[in-house]
Amino acid sequence: MSTATTTEAKDLAPVSAESLAALLVAGERPPRPSALSASLTFGWRAILKIKHVPEQLFDVTAFPIMMVLMYTYLFGGALAGSPKEYIQFLLPGILVMSVVMITMYTGVSVNTDIEKGVFDRFRSLPIWRPSTMVGYLLGDALRYTIASIVMLVVGMIIGYRPDGGVGGVLAGIALLVAFSFAFSWIWTMFGLMLRTEKSVMGVSMMVIFPLTFLSNVFVDPKTMPGWLQAFVNNSPITHLSSAVRGLMAGDWPADEIAWSLGWAGLFVLVFGPITMRLYNRK
Amino acid sequence: MSPTPSRSTSGLAIETAGLVKTFGETRAVDGVDLAVPAGTVYGVLGPNGAGKTTTVKMLATLLRPDGGEAHVFGHDVVREADEVRGRVSLTGQYASVDEDLTGLENLILLGRLLGHHKKAARVRAGQLLEAFGLTDAAGKQVKHYSGGMRRRIDIAASILNTPDLLFLDEPTTGLDPRSRNQVWDIVRAVVAQGTTVLLTTQYLDEADQLASRIAVIDRGKVIAEGTKGELKASVGAGSVHLRLRDPARRPEAERVLRLALDTDVQQEPDPVALTARLSGAGDSAAEQASRALAELARAGITVDNFSLGQPSLDEVFLALTGHDTHEVPDAKEEAAA
Numbered sequence: 001m002s003t004a005t006t007t008e009a010k011d012l013a014p015v016s017a018e019s020l021a022a023l024l025v026a027g028e029r030p031p032r033p034s035a036l037s038a039s040l041t042f043g044w045r046a047i048l049k050i051k052h053v054p055e056q057l058f059d060v061t062a063f064p065i066m067m068v069l070m071y072t073y074l075f076g077g078a079l080a081g082s083p084k085e086y087i088q089f090l091l092p093g094i095l096v097m098s099v100v101m102i103t104m105y106t107g108v109s110v111n112t113d114i115e116k117g118v119f120d121r122f123r124s125l126p127i128w129r130p131s132t133m134v135g136y137l138l139g140d141a142l143r144y145t146i147a148s149i150v151m152l153v154v155g156m157i158i159g160y161r162p163d164g165g166v167g168g169v170l171a172g173i174a175l176l177v178a179f180s181f182a183f184s185w186i187w188t189m190f191g192l193m194l195r196t197e198k199s200v201m202g203v204s205m206m207v208i209f210p211l212t213f214l215s216n217v218f219v220d221p222k223t224m225p226g227w228l229q230a231f232v233n234n235s236p237i238t239h240l241s242s243a244v245r246g247l248m249a250g251d252w253p254a255d256e257i258a259w260s261l262g263w264a265g266l267f268v269l270v271f272g273p274i275t276m277r278l279y280n281r282k
Numbered sequence: 283m284s285p286t287p288s289r290s291t292s293g294l295a296i297e298t299a300g301l302v303k304t305f306g307e308t309r310a311v312d313g314v315d316l317a318v319p320a321g322t323v324y325g326v327l328g329p330n331g332a333g334k335t336t337t338v339k340m341l342a343t344l345l346r347p348d349g350g351e352a353h354v355f356g357h358d359v360v361r362e363a364d365e366v367r368g369r370v371s372l373t374g375q376y377a378s379v380d381e382d383l384t385g386l387e388n389l390i391l392l393g394r395l396l397g398h399h400k401k402a403a404r405v406r407a408g409q410l411l412e413a414f415g416l417t418d419a420a421g422k423q424v425k426h427y428s429g430g431m432r433r434r435i436d437i438a439a440s441i442l443n444t445p446d447l448l449f450l451d452e453p454t455t456g457l458d459p460r461s462r463n464q465v466w467d468i469v470r471a472v473v474a475q476g477t478t479v480l481l482t483t484q485y486l487d488e489a490d491q492l493a494s495r496i497a498v499i500d501r502g503k504v505i506a507e508g509t510k511g512e513l514k515a516s517v518g519a520g521s522v523h524l525r526l527r528d529p530a531r532r533p534e535a536e537r538v539l540r541l542a543l544d545t546d547v548q549q550e551p552d553p554v555a556l557t558a559r560l561s562g563a564g565d566s567a568a569e570q571a572s573r574a575l576a577e578l579a580r581a582g583i584t585v586d587n588f589s590l591g592q593p594s595l596d597e598v599f600l601a602l603t604g605h606d607t608h609e610v611p612d613a614k615e616e617a618a619a
Binding site: 013015019024025029042116122 | 339342343344346364367368370371372374375376377378379380381382383387391392394395396397398399402406409410412413414415416417418423434439440441443444464467468471472474475477
């Protein structure tokens with residue numbers, strides 16, 4: 001039996017040398033987990049964090065509600081005659097905008113996490129290297145889904161009626177979540193690259209504001225100057241919001257879906273490897 | 283220490299040659315050579331900023347060396363990083379567990395990442411919590427744990443899969459003496475099962491308690507290496523502190539001590555106190571001290587109080603480098619000395 005453990009038995013049970021020894025010998029090492037299994041385990045970690053700190057769902061509940069209400073009543077009368085008519089056009093777009101905006105928190109959480117000791121442990125494990133990052137994004141995909149549902153419910157309360165029915169709505173959300181998952185690799189990259197949480201926030205804002213506002217989320221780009229149309233019409237956010245709008249309205253906008261998925265693939269191909277390079281070098 | 287089964291064919295758990303890591307202008311690790319026998323506790327002793335953590339991080343595949351080579355159980359830490367990761371485990375200087383999760387969740391998470399199925403991971407986590415006396419705290423978030431509990435959960439996570447080599451980076455820094463003793467007990471239990479432990483520490487007595495060989499690191503270089511005995515012989519066995527009854531007899535006592543011990547004797551600010559450094563070679567510290575006391579008694583000098591001090595890390599550094607752990611003279615010129 002170990003020594004010097006009599007007095008502290010009150011507050012902390014003693015370490016049991018025998019059971020410790022038994023555990024150490026008993027340890028038959030299982031085969032390594034698959035890439036999928038490791039990623040899902042990290043996704044589980046992200047969900048546990050939400051469970052312990054539910055306040056972090058604020059940005060996927062209160063923020064989206066605010067976005068829907070604010071823009072519907074702010075622009076509705078001026079742009080479409082009434083908020084009720086405008087919401088038909090706006091909701092899929094504001095959904096895209098809000099969820100894509102929420103993705104930037106990924107960078108902040110990667111950045112705050114990477115400084116902690118637990119990251120050293122993860123990085124010294126014999127597992128598929130990107131699984132840590134994929135885990136974040138899987139956890140975040142859940143947050144994007146929650147945000148989408150919240151916005152849809154609010155939208156329907158104030159008059160949004162998707163012609164695409166349940167199927168169209170689900171397809172729209174699925175596309176949006178898939179795109180956001182891919183887009184988030186930009187943030188994992190910044191989260192690893194920049195030194196402080198504040199700088200991650202700052203850079204994220206610089207990227208996200210022009211990208212989401214300069215799109216067809218609020219208005220038809222036809223009234224914009226030519227140079228701006230050139231940007232807006234080719235923006236991934238425009239393609240995505242057209243695709244989601246189409247799907248929720250019951251159409252099958254194949255081109256826009258293909259563009260959205262193409263952009264998504266490009267984001268993963270470019271920013272995934274950069275993220276992993278930074279991760280391995282950290 | 284009892285002989286332990288070696289898991290390496292070469293008998294060396296770690297072998298490095300000329301390991302270098304620079305951060306900008308600073309050479310954090312500047313040509314470190316280590317040979318760590320498998321199945322033992324190897325102590326890396328040094329002050330803050332000596333390069334201990336950087337060395338551990340390179341060995342644990344977390345940092346890429348800028349020069350030199352390092353092998354863990356014969357595997358190159360850069361080219362065969364994955365092999366190395368499969369055999370080592372790391373307890374970093376700061377808690378290497380997720381503070382937002384509970385102790386149980388942390389261990390299940392690790393178990394799953396190490397390939398255990400859900401049920402097996404849960405069982406193993408429960409057993410570890412039990413063995414580490416943390417069953418009552420299993421459902422609490424680690425951020426609410428005390429320092430001693432954090433260390434336990436951290437080490438529990440590190441031995442989940444019984445690693446061949448365990449890195450413990452300053453495992454007792456900031457712990458109270460009781461928790462420190464408990465960590466020492468854990469380390470002894472782990473090494474008794476055949477795991478090699480590389481322990482970094484700032485405390486000489488910790489290295490003394492646990493390690494069979496010790497490397498002393500200063501400014502990125504190994505300045506001394508050997509068994510505890512060898513190291514102590516080069517440093518001195520510590521010092522004896524005396525308090526006399528009569529301050530007027532201090533000069534006389536000082537003379538007696540100098541003759542009896544053949545060493546430096548220092549007058550302390552306290553007018554009745556004296557400190558004598560003991561020699562590391564020859565007689566043990568206790569023998570030297572009793573000789574000193576006997577001589578003082580014969581001279582009729584009354585000693586009120588007496589204590590025997592281990593050499594401090596400061597003294598080790600003073601003896602080995604000529605500077606103490608706090609002053610940082612210009613590195614480039616001093617390095618040649």
